[in-house]
Amino acid sequence: MPGPREAWSTADRAPAAGKLMLAWVALLWLLEAVDVATGHALDGFGITPRDPSELIDVVPAAFVHFGFAHLVSNTLPLLVLGFLAALSGLRRFLLVCALIILVDGLGVWLISPAHTNTAGASGLVFGLFGFLLVTGFVERRPWGILAGVLIAAIWGGSILSGLAPTQTGISWQGHLLGLLAGVAAAFAFRRRAASRTLTWEERF
Numbered sequence: 001m002p003g004p005r006e007a008w009s010t011a012d013r014a015p016a017a018g019k020l021m022l023a024w025v026a027l028l029w030l031l032e033a034v035d036v037a038t039g040h041a042l043d044g045f046g047i048t049p050r051d052p053s054e055l056i057d058v059v060p061a062a063f064v065h066f067g068f069a070h071l072v073s074n075t076l077p078l079l080v081l082g083f084l085a086a087l088s089g090l091r092r093f094l095l096v097c098a099l100i101i102l103v104d105g106l107g108v109w110l111i112s113p114a115h116t117n118t119a120g121a122s123g124l125v126f127g128l129f130g131f132l133l134v135t136g137f138v139e140r141r142p143w144g145i146l147a148g149v150l151i152a153a154i155w156g157g158s159i160l161s162g163l164a165p166t167q168t169g170i171s172w173q174g175h176l177l178g179l180l181a182g183v184a185a186a187f188a189f190r191r192r193a194a195s196r197t198l199t200w201e202e203r204f
Contacts, residue, residue: 017086017093021079028078028121031063032071040066046119047105049112058105064119074121077155081128084147088135088191096185100127100178107177118171122162123178129159130182138186 035042045060065071086093104123112118132151136144161167162175 013087013089016090017083020086020090020093021082024082025075025079028063028065028071028075032065032068035064036068043117043119046117047108047112048117049109049114054109055106058109059101061105061108061119062101062121062124065121066119070120074125077125077158078121078128081125081132081151081155084132084151085128092189092191095189096128096131096182097124099185099188100124100131100181103181103184104174104178107181108171108174111177112171112173116171118174120171120174122171123174123181126159126162126175126178127182127185129155130179131186132182134183135186135190138190 031042042064043066045057045064046066047057047061048054065074082093082097085096101124104127108118108123129151132144133148136142136146136148159175159179162170163172163179165172
């Protein structure tokens, strides 16, 4: 019989992942409502490159958007990719997100063009895409590989277009750094294969 940890994983992991991502997205919408109500006062939490005082904004920048249209473009992919990534375990998911946000934010601070202001969850979205794309291969888990292939088929075109340097009004640097950080997270937080039979969620 499965122990308490396996039973929790089977019965509660998907609902817990769904609740977490709904709360995450709700927070982003609340923050944007506050931003609009205060005359976009929260836009100052974006990252201005190579200004030492801006290092404090590396994490908050991932939760701030430049208008509701900007937020809408990130909402669905963040919900779906975040939910799928959180199925592998909430603690692991939060560590993956922390790594992506920190690496992406610091990278944007280092290499983005001068006098720009970068914010939004798109770096995290690209990072979660990268994490889900390769984690099944890294861990040699068939369900994870299948999920990565399906995710690439659905979102691959949008991800590639978001990496194009010719697009104006987007931070392709933040997208690229987020993607690379997500791939790195798949290696940094990979799970070791166990000798016992794995549940569906553990295979994913």
